[in-house]
Amino acid sequence: MDPAGRLGPAQIDVLAQLSVSTVLLGSIYALVAVGLTLIFGIMRVVNFAHGEFLMLGMYLAFWSFTLWSIDPWFMLLIAIPLFFGVGLLTYVLVMRGVIHASHNVQIFTTVGLSTALQNVALVLWTGDYHVFRPWHSGVIVRLAGTAFNLSQVVAFVISVALTIALFAFMKWTHTGRVMRATAQDGEAATLMGIDTDRVYRLTFAIGIACVGVAGVLVSPLYAAYPQAGLQFVLLAYVVVVLGGLGDMVGAMLGSLIVAAVEVGGSYVFGAAWKEVLYFLLFIGVLVFRPAGLFGQRGAETLGV
Amino acid sequence: MTRLAPDRLAALLLFAAAAATPLVVRDIFILDSVILILLWGSLSAAWNVAGGYAGQVSLGHAAFFGIGAYAAALMSARYAQSPWLGLAVGVLLSIGAGALIGYLSNRLRGPYFALSTIAFAEVLKIVASRWRGFTAGSEGVPVAFRPGFWTLGLGHVAWLYLILVVALLCYGLQVFLERSRVGYQLAGVREDEDAAEALGIATRRRKVQAVVLSAALTSMCGSLWAQYVGFVDPVHVFSIDLSVRFALNSIIGGMGTALGPFLGSVLITSLETYLRATFSGLKAGFSGIYLIIYGVVLILIVRFAPEGLTGIAGRFRAWRMRAHA
Numbered sequence: 001m002d003p004a005g006r007l008g009p010a011q012i013d014v015l016a017q018l019s020v021s022t023v024l025l026g027s028i029y030a031l032v033a034v035g036l037t038l039i040f041g042i043m044r045v046v047n048f049a050h051g052e053f054l055m056l057g058m059y060l061a062f063w064s065f066t067l068w069s070i071d072p073w074f075m076l077l078i079a080i081p082l083f084f085g086v087g088l089l090t091y092v093l094v095m096r097g098v099i100h101a102s103h104n105v106q107i108f109t110t111v112g113l114s115t116a117l118q119n120v121a122l123v124l125w126t127g128d129y130h131v132f133r134p135w136h137s138g139v140i141v142r143l144a145g146t147a148f149n150l151s152q153v154v155a156f157v158i159s160v161a162l163t164i165a166l167f168a169f170m171k172w173t174h175t176g177r178v179m180r181a182t183a184q185d186g187e188a189a190t191l192m193g194i195d196t197d198r199v200y201r202l203t204f205a206i207g208i209a210c211v212g213v214a215g216v217l218v219s220p221l222y223a224a225y226p227q228a229g230l231q232f233v234l235l236a237y238v239v240v241v242l243g244g245l246g247d248m249v250g251a252m253l254g255s256l257i258v259a260a261v262e263v264g265g266s267y268v269f270g271a272a273w274k275e276v277l278y279f280l281l282f283i284g285v286l287v288f289r290p291a292g293l294f295g296q297r298g299a300e301t302l303g304v
Numbered sequence: 305m306t307r308l309a310p311d312r313l314a315a316l317l318l319f320a321a322a323a324a325t326p327l328v329v330r331d332i333f334i335l336d337s338v339i340l341i342l343l344w345g346s347l348s349a350a351w352n353v354a355g356g357y358a359g360q361v362s363l364g365h366a367a368f369f370g371i372g373a374y375a376a377a378l379m380s381a382r383y384a385q386s387p388w389l390g391l392a393v394g395v396l397l398s399i400g401a402g403a404l405i406g407y408l409s410n411r412l413r414g415p416y417f418a419l420s421t422i423a424f425a426e427v428l429k430i431v432a433s434r435w436r437g438f439t440a441g442s443e444g445v446p447v448a449f450r451p452g453f454w455t456l457g458l459g460h461v462a463w464l465y466l467i468l469v470v471a472l473l474c475y476g477l478q479v480f481l482e483r484s485r486v487g488y489q490l491a492g493v494r495e496d497e498d499a500a501e502a503l504g505i506a507t508r509r510r511k512v513q514a515v516v517l518s519a520a521l522t523s524m525c526g527s528l529w530a531q532y533v534g535f536v537d538p539v540h541v542f543s544i545d546l547s548v549r550f551a552l553n554s555i556i557g558g559m560g561t562a563l564g565p566f567l568g569s570v571l572i573t574s575l576e577t578y579l580r581a582t583f584s585g586l587k588a589g590f591s592g593i594y595l596i597i598y599g600v601v602l603i604l605i606v607r608f609a610p611e612g613l614t615g616i617a618g619r620f621r622a623w624r625m626r627a628h629a
Binding site for chain 2: 046048094097098101102103104105106107108109111112113114115116117118119120121122123226230234237238241245272273275276279280282283286287
């Protein structure tokens with residue numbers, strides 16, 4: 001690779017570095033996307049305010065670090081129940097009333113929520129970029145010709161752990177089964193004695209908890225500002241549509257694909273154009289396989 | 305003699321009031337407010353053609369607005385040609401873009417269509433920000449003020465009447481859609497696409513036509529906005545916030561009604577202008593306050609009065625008639 005040894009002992013194997021980057025990035029996208037797809041799959045609502053909860057998670061980590069020097073990793077213990085509660089509250093105050101309304105009403109309810117939350121952040125914390133550097137963002141982990149900072153690696157580990165925990169919960173617990181039953185057929189679930197309102201409440205809270213935690217995890221890596229959620233949520237739409245709206249396994253695969261496009265695209269074309277790549281991918285999938293790469297054809301025209 | 309329907313009468317009063325404003329006051333602040341009310345109303349009316357009448361709810365109409373704004377600004381700043389020429393080029397490009405996005409996302413319904421339009425506007429935003437050699441990138445394009453009608457360097461009074469003509473055009477098109485065969489077909493598509501298709505309506509063609517018409521009008525207003533404001537930057541003209549704003553006026557006023565977008569614009573634009581004037585002393589983040597109100601109003605309206613203000617007025621009239629009977 002480097003016969004003259006000019007790069008010294010710290011040289012990086014490009015292919016390995018790109019592959020590991022893809023997996024690390026993909027795991028965080030998965031955590032954002034899994035919440036979005038869960039909410040869509042069970043409640044049939046596209047949450048256009050999803051990114052704003054990620055942004056709030058970033059601010060939570062930023063302020064607790066700068067004001068009380070609490071490490072974002074420790075904040076996770078607080079963030080999970082906190083965002084679960086925020087999700088419950090949002091459901092009760094905003095979402096419950098429109099759960100059976102038309103698509104347009106649902107779209108504009110969450111769009112309104114997004115606008116309101118973004119600007120609450122703007123008023124409270126101004127539009128400035130807030131960056132902070134906990135000790136672990138400066139620690140470099142080297143492994144088999146790749147190099148990453150510790151924040152990224154831990155974010156990966158925690159994202160994967162939480163996603164697996166969510167899968168296990170959905171698959172093996174009674175509540176998880178009840179949620180899946182509601183996703184399959186809400187009306188039949190009601191007839192079987194399932195309280196769908198409770199299911200929706202729980203679903204929304206779990207989805208928001210996932211994305212809030214993702215916000216805390218990415219806070220040492222990206223700047224916090226009122227529109228910070230937008231870039232992630234646009235990505236999450238791509239991921240979720242790729243995997244098929246409502247499909248959790250699809251969301252995992254979609255995350256890896258989008259991360260690969262992003263990592264590979266910025267290596268080949270430069271970071272400036274990578275977004276164009278995945279939006280073109282997005283439009284391509286919407287046009288040619290709107291039900292997702294692995295989904296059943298025709299779901300999109302049923303207007304689910 | 306047929307009596308004028310109350311919503312037509314209200315629109316007539318609104319446009320008459322706008323036309324009479326320069327005769328009464330010459331205050332720049334007031335004239336500017338009226339111009340913006342008419343312009344945002346026209347833009348919402350353009351959105352309403354696709355979103356309200358045809359049910360193609362787009363969250364990416366900023367794409368067409370941006371195309372129009374850039375076409376006019378670049379035509380005058382880069383090529384020293386008339387912005388009218390830019391406006392025409394913008395409209396043509398938007399017709400092409402509208403046909404493309406309309407055709408490609410033809411099968412998509414509900415949230416899928418909204419998502420694909422967002423993606424489209426985002427792609428254009430990135431291209432406009434990164435293609436420095438042509439668009440000047442994220443620095444934006446300043447539009448020089450050159451007096452004259454051909455160069456669109458106009459005084460406030462002339463702008464007001466020009467935008468009034470545009471507003472009347474948009475309103476007239478909507479009224480046409482309400483009464484024509486095409487309009488009924490679009491309503492059919494909106495209410496039940498499968499049923500409409502079963503009745504022999506060319507649903508796909510009608511949907512694309514609605515998006516194209518809507519795109520052309522939006523682009524035209526975008527060009528005029530660029531010349532009026534005098535500055536175009538990619539992050540603003542292609543933003544989701546702008547797309548939401550077009551939709552918001554229509555929803556508050558009443559989607560799928562000719563008066564709705566203008567009624568919504570009167571309320572929202574006045575509210576914005578008032579809050580801007582009130583809070584301009586508070587520097588940091590004041591601009592967020594009215595946007596918080598936007599968001600909350602949007603949630604409340606779609607929750608409690610999804611048919612908008614014209615719908616509320618209709619309900620009230622029905623209630624009064626019943627009370628009299």
